[in-house]
Amino acid sequence: MKVMAATAIFFSTFSFASEPLxxxxxxxxxxxxxxxxGNISADLTLQFENxxxxxxxSLGLTAELIDVSSLDIIDRLPNGLNxxxxxxxxxxxxIEPKPNTGFSFSGVAxxxxxxxxLEYTAxxxxRFFKAPLNGEFKDITETLGSGSLRTRGSTGRFSQFIIVADLRAPLVVIQQKFNDLQTALNEFSPQINAAxxxxxxQDVNDINQLISTQDYNLASNKLNEFNRRINDNRGINIPDVWRSSRDIRNIAGELMAFSKTLRFSLRLIK
Structure with a gap:
């Protein structure tokens, strides 16, 4: 019975506000x-490490149509003009998991x-944006696929997701993503092993220097090293679990997510 429970497939069709999922x-x-x-449709896949x-x-997943001109949305974007x-x-x-369900995951989702x-063209x-519930949206794009639009992002916690047209200059995006990574690392420092x-x-300082000298390929490689260092230390020296009770932060997952989307933007111009 335990094996069957662990491998069971749950399938259902249900509605939130008369909108089928x-x-x-x-x-x-x-x-x-x-x-x-209005024939607005999408396929969404979530993949967890564990x-x-x-x-x-337990997921608390909903979908809704939005007014793209509403200030309720525009004011949550980094730059409403571009x-x-x-x-x-x-x-x-x-995706807003219910607090009392006992749901948790480790690493990156x-x-x-x-x-x-939407159609992808060169x-x-x-871009793929996410925000904490009713908070500011940020770019999490890691990949874009050709044909009908396919995109991927990652997260260490749960969020709201939209697709936007982002007309900011590439270097503006890179600087914003670097700032987000640096700010997150500083914020999490008390919870990370000091060494x-x-x-x-030092990795982040090196990345900043490489970006400033336009060594985007080396900066991208350095981000890979940064992620490997996190992966090697997660769970021991860096907390890496998110829980629906929201009593701990998935620091490893969040830092790796910031790093991955920065690497995507660097690869666009290197």
Whole structure:
């Protein structure tokens, strides 16, 4: 019975505010099929390294149509003049796990989104953004795929997700993402082993220097080293678990997520 419970597949179709979602949970993977009014649709895949208590009920997943011109959305973007929600894909997906479900995961959660409502072309401004519930949206894009739009991001905690058209200059984006990484590392320093923190801080300083000298390829490689250092120390010297009770921070997951999206932007110009 325990084996059957561990490998069970949960599949259901249900509605939030009359908006249908189909959710398939198998092990550490969640597949979500969303179809909203106006033929606005998407496939969403969540992949966890190791999840506990993962069910469709514990995820707290909803999807809704948004007014892309609403100040409620625009004011949550880093720059409302150069970043606008994708008009042809006015969908916001919210994943807000319920506190008392016992759901937790370690490391990075990977989020893949695919929609036929948008088309990828070379140089597309479309980007994958996420925000804490009702908070500021930030770019988490790690990949973009050709054809109907496919994109990937990662996170160490849960969020709201939208697709935007981001017309900011590449170097502006890179500087913002670097600042986010640096700020997060400084914020988390009391919870990271002191020796490991010093090494990570040196990595970040090196990355900053390489960006300032336009050595984008070396900066990208240094980010790989930064991620490997986190991965080697996670769970021991760096906390790496998120819980629905929200009593601890998944520091390893959050730092790696910041690093991965910065690497994506560096690769666009290197």
């Amino acid at each position: 189909s959710v398939n949970v198998q092990g550490n993977k969640v597949e979500v099929f969303i179809h909203l009014p 999840a506990v208590g993962l069910t469709k009920e 970043i606008t929600p994708a008009a042809a894909f006015p969908m916001m997906i919210t 990977t989020v893949d989104l695919h929609t036929h409502n 140089g597309t401004p479309f 490991v923190y010093s090494e990570l801080l």
